[in-house]
Amino acid sequence: MGFKDYCFRKSLWVFHFGGASCNNCDIEILDCLTPRHDLERFGILLVGSIRHADVLLVNGSINRRDKDRLLELYHQAPKPLLVVAIGACGCTGGIFAEGIPFAGPVDKIIPVDAYIPGCPPKPEAIIAGIIKLAGKR
Amino acid sequence: MSRKTLIPIGPYHPLQEEPELFKLYCDGEIVTDIKWETGYNHRGIEKLSESKSYDQVFFLVERICGICSTSHPFAFANAVEEIVGVEITDRAKYIRSIIGELERIHSHLLWVGLAGHFLGYNTVFMWAWKYREPVLDLFEMITGNRNSYAMFKVGGVRRDIENIKIPAIRKEMAVMRKKLDLLTGAVMDDPVIHARTKGVGILTRQDIVDYGAVGPTARASGIDIDVRRDDPYAAYSMVNWKVITAQEGDVFAKAEVRLLEMYESASIIEQCVDALEKMKEGDIALKINEIPEGIGTGRAEAPRGEVFHFVVSDGSNSPARHKIRAPSYTNIATFKKSCIGQTIADATISLAAVDPCYCCTERMAAAYDNSSGRKILNANELIALSMKRTSELRKSGAGHE
Numbered sequence: 001m002g003f004k005d006y007c008f009r010k011s012l013w014v015f016h017f018g019g020a021s022c023n024n025c026d027i028e029i030l031d032c033l034t035p036r037h038d039l040e041r042f043g044i045l046l047v048g049s050i051r052h053a054d055v056l057l058v059n060g061s062i063n064r065r066d067k068d069r070l071l072e073l074y075h076q077a078p079k080p081l082l083v084v085a086i087g088a089c090g091c092t093g094g095i096f097a098e099g100i101p102f103a104g105p106v107d108k109i110i111p112v113d114a115y116i117p118g119c120p121p122k123p124e125a126i127i128a129g130i131i132k133l134a135g136k137r
Numbered sequence: 138m139s140r141k142t143l144i145p146i147g148p149y150h151p152l153q154e155e156p157e158l159f160k161l162y163c164d165g166e167i168v169t170d171i172k173w174e175t176g177y178n179h180r181g182i183e184k185l186s187e188s189k190s191y192d193q194v195f196f197l198v199e200r201i202c203g204i205c206s207t208s209h210p211f212a213f214a215n216a217v218e219e220i221v222g223v224e225i226t227d228r229a230k231y232i233r234s235i236i237g238e239l240e241r242i243h244s245h246l247l248w249v250g251l252a253g254h255f256l257g258y259n260t261v262f263m264w265a266w267k268y269r270e271p272v273l274d275l276f277e278m279i280t281g282n283r284n285s286y287a288m289f290k291v292g293g294v295r296r297d298i299e300n301i302k303i304p305a306i307r308k309e310m311a312v313m314r315k316k317l318d319l320l321t322g323a324v325m326d327d328p329v330i331h332a333r334t335k336g337v338g339i340l341t342r343q344d345i346v347d348y349g350a351v352g353p354t355a356r357a358s359g360i361d362i363d364v365r366r367d368d369p370y371a372a373y374s375m376v377n378w379k380v381i382t383a384q385e386g387d388v389f390a391k392a393e394v395r396l397l398e399m400y401e402s403a404s405i406i407e408q409c410v411d412a413l414e415k416m417k418e419g420d421i422a423l424k425i426n427e428i429p430e431g432i433g434t435g436r437a438e439a440p441r442g443e444v445f446h447f448v449v450s451d452g453s454n455s456p457a458r459h460k461i462r463a464p465s466y467t468n469i470a471t472f473k474k475s476c477i478g479q480t481i482a483d484a485t486i487s488l489a490a491v492d493p494c495y496c497c498t499e500r501m502a503a504a505y506d507n508s509s510g511r512k513i514l515n516a517n518e519l520i521a522l523s524m525k526r527t528s529e530l531r532k533s534g535a536g537h538e
Contacts, residue, residue, distance in 0.1 A: 020177065020180050035266070
């Protein structure tokens, strides 16, 4: 077991970065934490500071204003860090990719470990993605 | 001597699901001034809309905001149908109203949950979100997706609600009433919630008029406005329901208005499915071949208030101009009245009380040159430019045709 695997062996703590999104993915992420889906049973918890996080969850297209802040958050995060891009906008820019303020999908700005497509992805898809990511390690 | 402290909330705060930045200027624990910054969510939708065909714009406007993903297509459909000058079929009207009201229930439940979370009352948060799930299941059954339903098109709706699905809707509404009774009882009778929300964040009748607030925010202050009744669209003039108002204007009154509105929505849905059952299946959309030249305005009552869409058509396949005004745009400005003079702990629930939706409200704040990355115009210059253009138009007499 390498150092990186050792770090992700137990509960994953998640920091949620909502870029320029339509809110749907944000709500489905919150939905994962509520009784029907209850991600906390896997030890997954939303935390308030990137310095406590193992996973950076990014959704929404990234506009010019978000870009620098996302980079800064990535640099502040303790490594190793898993980055997950959620939703069509997080993966490719989606319907907003042709928009004026669009500043590139997430993987043009920071390295991404997992993509969860969908507009918005169902909570089941989000759970499957995160469990797959945790199991791979 | 008093010292002023600046407390920033956001832009990526764990409490908020959207990025926005509030600056609370505090003297001790009392908030003396508040400023907010947006732009983290700007996507340039109005410009994008001009590059899409009318059918595609529906998919775009429904992604303005994930929570009101029926209200924007609703208002846009009303605007385009005004340009075309058609009246959609009764069945399409009822289906539109059912989707709109289901959305109101899920949005208000979401708000009740978040408000509980803001108060530190996570039980209400978990309850409300648990009760919201069956509504999303209904959406999945009717439209095929939990959010972003893609139900609307010019001249009608894309999918029918077949008679076979109606018993499930009726059953869910009956169960929903019981759940709402439980939730309303828990919220209305709880001494902690009373203590935290009564007399907090009061907006008087005059404040609402001054700031032009709409929706439940205005109705909680005794202003009886509702687009569904004042300018009826879809099936709202064909069913019986009433507009809920309260007089106090505090956070508790806003919660009360929203909770009672959900009962009205359930009743509208029941009446609509009753009407659907008596009709012939399949008569859901008119065939519209082209959109003529013209100007159309569309209004719809979103869960947060009035959504307004203005569409200019030049006879081509896509809108020549598409202007959108979401309810939060006016509601957010009331923070200047509701938060100042409160303690910091009460300011957060006052901020949440209008159910602000920032992804609806985003505006451009600065213009950059694409090749050099240099700032060309800042916010004040943009406002000055806009005012200059308006006064020019006024002088030339445009808009008074």
